[in-house]
Amino acid sequence: MIKKTTGLETAPEPIKKIRLTIDGREVEAGPDQTILQAANSLGIRIPTLCHDPRLEPFSACRVCMVEVENARKPLATACSALVQDGMVVKTDTPKVYEARRFALELILSDHPLDCMTCDKCGSCVLQDLAYEYNLKGSRFFKEPDRGIVPDPNTMILRDDSKCILCGRCVRICDEVEQAHALDFINRGFQTVVGPAYGQTLLGTSCEFCGQCVSTCPVGALREKQAEGKGRNWQLDKVQTVCGYCGVGCNLFLNVHKKTGKLVKVTSQVGTVPNDGNLCIKGRFGYDFVHHPDRLTDPLIKKNGRFEKATWDEALDLVAGKFSEIKSKHGPQGIACIGSARCTNEENYLMMKFARAVVGTNSVDMCART
Numbered sequence: 626m627i628k629k630t631t632g633l634e635t636a637p638e639p640i641k642k643i644r645l646t647i648d649g650r651e652v653e654a655g656p657d658q659t660i661l662q663a664a665n666s667l668g669i670r671i672p673t674l675c676h677d678p679r680l681e682p683f684s685a686c687r688v689c690m691v692e693v694e695n696a697r698k699p700l701a702t703a704c705s706a707l708v709q710d711g712m713v714v715k716t717d718t719p720k721v722y723e724a725r726r727f728a729l730e731l732i733l734s735d736h737p738l739d740c741m742t743c744d745k746c747g748s749c750v751l752q753d754l755a756y757e758y759n760l761k762g763s764r765f766f767k768e769p770d771r772g773i774v775p776d777p778n779t780m781i782l783r784d785d786s787k788c789i790l791c792g793r794c795v796r797i798c799d800e801v802e803q804a805h806a807l808d809f810i811n812r813g814f815q816t817v818v819g820p821a822y823g824q825t826l827l828g829t830s831c832e833f834c835g836q837c838v839s840t841c842p843v844g845a846l847r848e849k850q851a852e853g854k855g856r857n858w859q860l861d862k863v864q865t866v867c868g869y870c871g872v873g874c875n876l877f878l879n880v881h882k883k884t885g886k887l888v889k890v891t892s893q894v895g896t897v898p899n900d901g902n903l904c905i906k907g908r909f910g911y912d913f914v915h916h917p918d919r920l921t922d923p924l925i926k927k928n929g930r931f932e933k934a935t936w937d938e939a940l941d942l943v944a945g946k947f948s949e950i951k952s953k954h955g956p957q958g959i960a961c962i963g964s965a966r967c968t969n970e971e972n973y974l975m976m977k978f979a980r981a982v983v984g985t986n987s988v989d990m991c992a993r994t
């Protein structure tokens with residue numbers, strides 16, 4: 626309902642800007658911004674593991690710790706601590722380095738050092754941080770007694786041994802997808818994420834959008850179809866637009882540099898219109914690309930059987946049929962229906978073809994309701 630105005634309302638208070646200093650540089654931020662956001666606006670990098678800009682802060686991993694001068698607690702998690710006026714933040718001190726290194730050591734305390742055979746190697750945030758903070762393992766290491774979860778779905782592989790309990794999958798399933806298919810289960814070293822009551826994903830409200838896979842910073846959730854087909858550095862990322870519907874999600878085809886095969890589909894946070902999110906079709910519906918039954922040539926039916934033809938032959942045939950119908954019934958004997966699976970430009974061309982070439986105004990669109 627539109628709120629009626631009386632003309633007597635006072636103007637909204639201007640949003641107060643907060644001024645703070647990060648690594649000796651002054652910055653202005655909004656009162657609801659975090660230290661991480663303010664630091665990023667200065668181009669200062671703070672490492673994160675449980676943070677995803679699509680999600681509410683969670684403060685699970687503590688690798689984003691920074692020092693705050695004169696604060697009650699001198700170390701704060703930058704992803705969740707809000708900026709305050711006059712705050713003085715340091716992101717790169719020996720104390721910060723040690724705190725982050727210790728947090729990583731705790732995370733590695735029940736994480737297998739499987740990088741040699743892990744499909745995530747090369748695109749794993751934990752691996753990169755272990756390298757950056759010079760950690761080869763953990764003093765508290767205990768081999769996890771869990772592993773790949775038996776789940777008959779054909780899309781998402783769950784490897785509980787690799788899970789670092791950052792909660793990104795649980796939160797994205799709740800906050801973005803609103804499917805609520807995952808949660809934390811058990812306590813302590815036994816904690817895992819997964820569907821309730823030990824069900825498989827097929828038994829839940831999971832929509833197989835793969836958002837959980839896209840946000841997992843380690844190899845705990847992976848694309849089943851891509852397993853063993855190539856590491857990150859072996860893949861070229863070809864940016865394109867999903868052809869399944871008119872939303873036109875931005876996506877990357879991950880194509881193997883040597884074999885030329887499409888290994889998986891990903892997207893990128895921050896791109897419009899989908900901010901890294903995809904649906905089941907866009908993310909997992911690509912096996913048709915290399916399917917042997919895929920039509921690659923036009924077919925023309927001759928004597929009741931489809932036979933391969935050239936594009937010129939096929940287009941000549943269709944043009945001839947259009948002319949035949951037009952001369953028999955006039956241009957109104959032909960109607961053109963556009964598709965939501967086509968781009969705006971393709972639908973525009975179809976409309977132009979109908980009106981300007983055929984001469985009919987019978988133009989419609991499958992998505993019109």
Ligand code: SF4
Nearest residue numbers: 739740743746749844
């Ligand atoms: S998830 Fe990352 S750190 Fe763990 S084994 Fe795989 S690549 Fe290594």
Ligand code: SF4
Nearest residue numbers: 798831832834835837
């Ligand atoms: S695939 Fe989508 S719906 Fe299913 S668990 Fe992951 S985020 Fe939730």
Ligand code: SF4
Nearest residue numbers: 788789791792794841
């Ligand atoms: S499965 Fe991945 S995203 Fe989910 S909690 Fe574990 S590490 Fe985080």
Ligand code: FES
Nearest residue numbers: 684686687689704
């Ligand atoms: S990124 Fe801040 S606590 Fe994990």
